[in-house]
Amino acid sequence: MPDTSANDMDRTMNSGATNLATILKQFGMLLVSVLMLYAIVLAITLALVPLQEEGTSTEGLDTARAGNSLYLTEPKYVFLGRTALNTESDKIILVGASNVVVGFKQAQVQQLVPGAQINNLGVGGSNITQVREIVDLVQDVQTPAARQHNTFVIGMWYGLFADDDVRWNTPDRHAGDTDLDIERYRYGFFRRSESGPVPLLPARYLDVGKTLIHPYLVIDGLARDVANNLTRSLRQSVSTKASGITDAQRNAVVLSENQKQRYLDFWADYMGHKPLSRQQFAVLRELIDSIVANGGRVVLVDLPLPAWHAERSPYFAEYQQYKQQLFAETGNALHVSTVSMHGGNADENFSDEVHPKPRVTPAWAQQLASALNAQRSTAAQALTQDRLTHNSIQQSARQAD
Template identity: 40%
Template structure:
C-alpha cells in the first residue's frame, strides 16, 4: 500500500510538473540564463539537464563563458539579428576556463559528429577566468576543485565520483529519459526555492540578492567599492600578479580541439571598465596570453576574434566587470555583426578583423572564412 501511494504521488507530481512547467520546444534556441524561470532553477543545473536541445542538425551558435558573457550578450537580441543559426547562451556565473571546457564537453556528449560540425562556439574571456580549479572551487561544501558542473553531475546520480574523475552512470543518449524520471524531485526543489524567496521578500523586501537590470543601470561604484573589488580579485586569483598558465593551456587545447573537429570558434576579449583594467596586476599577463592565442589561431579559417576594448567607460558597468543593460545591447549588436559575416554570409570579404591586443594597435589580416570545415 505504501509503495502504491508513493507511485501515485510520484505520477501526480510528474503530471503537475508538466502542467506548471511544460517542456519547451526541443528544437532550440535556448537562453540558459533564464534558468530561474524554469523547472531547473539555476544555470548549471539547466545546462547539465537541458543541453539535449543542442542535439540537432541545424547551424548553432553557442555562447560560453562566465557571468559577464551571460549578462553582456543578450540571447534574444543576438538571435533577432541572425536568421541562419540558433543562438543559445550557456555562460555560467563564476566559470573558469576549465569549467567552460566542461560545458563544451557536455554539449558534445549529446551530439553526433555531424551535429558538432554545425557548432560555432562564442567564447567570452577576461583575466578573471584564468584561475586554477583547486583555487577557484575550494568551498567547504564541495570536494576541492569540483566545479558547479561537477556538482550537478553527481547530484542526481547521473555520474559517479571516482579517483580519475566523473564517470557516467546514465549514458548521454538517455539524458532526456533521466530528466523525465527526476521531474517530480525538481518540482519539489522548485517549490522549496519559491518558498524561500517568499520568506526573503517578507524579511528583506527582495526575492533574490541578484540585481535587476534596472538596478544595475543606476549603480555608480565609489572609490571604496573599487578598492574592495581589487582586493577581492587579488584574493580570488590565488596568484600575486599573473593569470594561471595552466588555464591558458586548457583554453589553447580547447580551441585546438574544436577547430580540428570542424567546429567554429569566435574568441571574444571581453572589455572591463577602464579603472579596473588599468589598476589590475593581472591584465598584463592576460594580454600576453591573448596575444599568443591570436598568433597561434589567427590564420585558421574557422577562427575569428572580437575585441571591444573601446567600450571601457566606467559608468557603463554596474561593478568591476558586468555591463549595464544599455551597454549589453551594444555588445550584443557587435557580436551579431561578427557572427553574421562569419557564420551566415560565408563571404571572405565580410570577415571580421582579428586584433592583437587593442584596436589602437596593429591589426592583422582578416582570416579567410570559407564554407569548408577546418580539418
C-alpha cells in the first residue's frame, strides 16, 4: 500500500513550490514593468521640463519664488533647493516665518549687502522647531568649510514660539510632523521613526534624488495647475477667505476693529491658548550654539508688530520677557548679534496683523543691511586682527629661533 500521508505531503510541497514560483514571477514582472515605465516617464519629463537649479552664484535662494519654481511650496523649495548653499563664499541665510518672507525682499537686501549672497529661506507658519530643521538641513548639505561662511538671520516674534504640540497637530498630518518633515518623508528621502526623521538618502546624493523624483515634481505642478483651474470658480464661491490682493491694495489697507479682533482670536487659537513654549526658547539657544559651533554667525532680528497687536496680545509681553533674557545672554557672544526693529511698529506700516506693507520693505531691508554690514565689518576687522596677531607671533618665533 502506498503511504498516503507522504504522498499528500509531497503534493502539498510541490503545489507550494509552484505557487511560490508563480507569485515571484508575477511580482518580478510587475517590478520590471514599473521600473521600465518610470524610466520612460523620467526621460519624457526631463526632456519636456529640464532640471532647474534654484539659487545661482549671482542670485540666492528665495522662498518667495517657490510658487513659480518646480518645487511649488516654501518647505519643498527649502528641502530640495538647499544644495545651492554648499559654497565657500559668504552667505546670509534668512530664516523665520512668513513675515521674514514678506518683509525681507531678497533683491532689496541683496542690493544693500553686496559682499555676500542673500538667501531668504523663510517658511510661512514656522516655529523655532522648524527653523532649527531648516538650519540643520542646510548644514547637512554643506562641507565644514562652507558652513563657516554662513550667517543665519533669525527673524523673531512671538508666533515663532508656538508649542510643537499645538502647531504641528492637524488632521492631515501625523502628529508632530512639521511642514519640513512632510517634505522629508514625501519622496522617501527620510523615514519616520519614534525619535524623528531618519535619512535614507545621504545628503550628498540629494541632487541625484532630485533628478530621480523629477517626474513627481512635474506631475505635481501639472496636477495643481489643473486642479486650480478646475476649482477656481468653486473655491471663490464657497471660500470665506479673501482672494489674493495686489501690492497697491496691500499698501492701502486699514484694518477695522472687527478684523483686528478676528486676528487676535486667530493667534490665540494658533498659540493654543497657552503660554509661550519655554522649550522653544531652549531650542533657539541650542540652535544658536550649533550654528556658532559650526563656524557660522547668527543675527537675531526682533521683528516689529503693529502697535495695536503688540498692545492687545498677551503673548507679546511674555515674548518680550523671554527675548530680553535671550538678548542679554547672547549679547557678549562673539558671533551673535541682535537687531531690534521695533521702531517700525506704526499701525499704518502693516497690511494685516503681522506682515509689513510692500512700501515698507525697503526700510526693513535697509535696517537689516546696516546690521549685517556692521557685523561683517566687525568680523573682517577681527579677522585682520587675528591675522596680524598670528603673523607677529610667527615673526617673534622666527626671531627667537
